[in-house]
Structure formats: structure tokens, C-alpha cells
Amino acid sequence: MTDATLTDATLVELTGTELTLATAADTEALGVRIGAQLSAGDVVLLAGPLGAGKTVLARGIGRGLGVAGAVTSPTFVIAREHPPAPDGRGVAMVHVDAYRLGGRAELDDLDLDTDLASAAVVxxxxxxxxxxxxxxYLLVRLRRRDDDSRVALLSWESAPE
Known part of the structure; x- marks a missing residue:
């Protein structure tokens, strides 16, 4: 995947295709492309094993949204809000690591639905x-290959009923 491919692709065009991400920079570039197309109220779920590139992708999404502050793993704080940077797009990002959450009740305690009015939630x-x-919501499944490249698969999903 080249930067030009990512720059020109819409989320719809990226959906349903396995994207090979040779480097961490490619993973971040995909995130930038995703973030550039998100709006307040959008939800992105990142799935994959440890080391698959979820936080790198989230960092790129933050760059694409134009948020303030470094996007790092919120593993120990569970959720971190990144306000829009002065020169950003005006959309905040709430970055959540649900790994340590015990279930939906703990997720509800984060009041993420309130954040959706002004932020994209990753x-x-x-x-x-x-x-x-x-x-x-946008589901991004990431996996790491033996050669250390990543593969991403994007799909739009509907909430369970």
C-alpha cells in the first residue's frame, strides 16, 4: 500500500479489502486516512491481538482528526480524551482501551455515549x-504477519439488537 493509495481512498473504498501494511508508518498512514473522514458521533473499534498495531492506528486516527496531544495507549487510564488542536478539524477523539474492562457495565460507567456528541470514539x-x-460503527481488524507486516480489514457493522 502506498501513501498515494491511502490519500485518495475513501473509507467506502477501503472497506472489505485486506490492506497490507508493511511498516508502522503504513499503519499510521491508514489511521490518518480514517481520521480525516471521521465526524463527531463516529465509533471505530480496533480488534486484533497484542502487537497488531491498534495503538499505532489510533495515533494515526488522531493525526487525521487533528487532535491535540500525543495519542498513546490508554491501557492504565482506560480512556483518554484528545481535544481538537487549534488547527485541527474541530472534532475531539476519545481513545479507549477496553482490555481491562469487565463488561458492559464498566463500559457504561465511562459515559462514552455522552462523548459522541462532540467526539469520534476509538x-x-x-x-x-x-x-x-x-x-x-467501523470495525478494523488487524493482524501481524510473521514478517512483521500488518494486515488490516475494515468493515462497517451494525450494532447488535
């Missing part, structure tokens, strides 16, 4: 847990 380890936050 949830690592959110598949099967945070999919109730929005009627429709």
Missing part, C-alpha cells in the same frame, strides 16, 4: 463490547 479491544455505542 476503542481498542472493543469488539463484542463497545459495539452498542452506535447504530453503525
Amino acid at each position: 476503542v481498542e479491544w472493543g469488539e463484542g463490547l463497545a459495539d452498542v455505542l452506535a447504530q453503525r
Whole structure:
């Protein structure tokens, strides 16, 4: 995947295709492309094993949104809000690591649905847990290959009923 491919692709065009990400920079570039197309109220769930690139992708999403502050793993704080930077797009990002959450009740305690009014919400380890936050969400499944490249598969999903 080249930067030009990512720059020109819409989320719809990226959906349903396995994207090979040779480097961490490619993973971050995909995140930038995703973030550039998100709006307040959008939910992105990042799925994949440890080391698959979820936080790198989230960092790129933050860059694409134009948020303030370094986007790092919120593993120990569970959730971190990144306000829009003065030169950003005006959309905040709430970055959540759901790995340590014990279930939906703990997710509800974070009041993420309130944040959706002004922010895009990106949830690592959110598949099967945070999919109730929005009627429709972007699921990004990441996996790491033996050669240390990553593969991403994007799909638009509907909340369970």
C-alpha cells in the first residue's frame, strides 16, 4: 500500500479489502486516512491481538482528526480524551482501551455515549463490547504477519439488537 493509495481512498473504498501494511508508518498512514473522514458521533473499534498495531492506528486516527496531544495507549487510564488542536478539524477523539474492562457495565460507567456528541470514539479491544455505542460503527481488524507486516480489514457493522 502506498501513501498515494491511502490519500485518495475513501473509507467506502477501503472497506472489505485486506490492506497490507508493511511498516508502522503504513499503519499510521491508514489511521490518518480514517481520521480525516471521521465526524463527531463516529465509533471505530480496533480488534486484533497484542502487537497488531491498534495503538499505532489510533495515533494515526488522531493525526487525521487533528487532535491535540500525543495519542498513546490508554491501557492504565482506560480512556483518554484528545481535544481538537487549534488547527485541527474541530472534532475531539476519545481513545479507549477496553482490555481491562469487565463488561458492559464498566463500559457504561465511562459515559462514552455522552462523548459522541462532540467526539469520534476509538476503542481498542472493543469488539463484542463497545459495539452498542452506535447504530453503525467501523470495525478494523488487524493482524501481524510473521514478517512483521500488518494486515488490516475494515468493515462497517451494525450494532447488535
